[in-house]
Amino acid sequence: xxxxxxxxxxxxxxxxxxxxxxxxxxxxxxxxxxxxxxxxxxxxxxxxxxxxxxxxxxxxxxxxxxxxxxxxxxxxxxxx
Numbered sequence: 507x508x509x510x511x512x513x514x515x516x517x518x519x520x521x522x523x524x525x526x527x528x529x530x531x532x533x534x535x536x537x538x539x540x541x542x543x544x545x546x547x548x549x550x551x552x553x554x555x556x557x558x559x560x561x562x563x564x565x566x567x568x569x570x571x572x573x574x575x576x577x578x579x580x581x582x583x584x585x586x
Contacts, residue, residue, distance in 0.1 A: 509548035509558050512579035519575035527538040534566045534575075540578045541571050 509577045515523070519538055522528055530538065535555075540550040547567065551558040558564070 507547055509546060511547045513576040514543035515541050515581045516574050516577055522575055534570055536576055537566055537569055543579050
């Protein structure tokens with residue numbers, strides 16, 4: 507995922523923050539919390555002290571997107 511990608515929580519992502527119903531890893535949960543529609547992936551990983559090139563970070567972001575906890579902000583804007 508590109509460093510300038512902006513992620514936003516989906517309704518499922520917001521529900522997960524509230525309920526903790528699914529078994530997300532600690533890294534997935536922290537990234538989900540930071541996905542606010544304003545921060546880029548680079549900013550999010552920087553806040554966590556991680557590198558966006560770290561395989562675990564890439565896997566966590568891909569999983570959150572694949573499982574529909576987050577969407578790319580530009581995709582939402584294109585639909586609107």
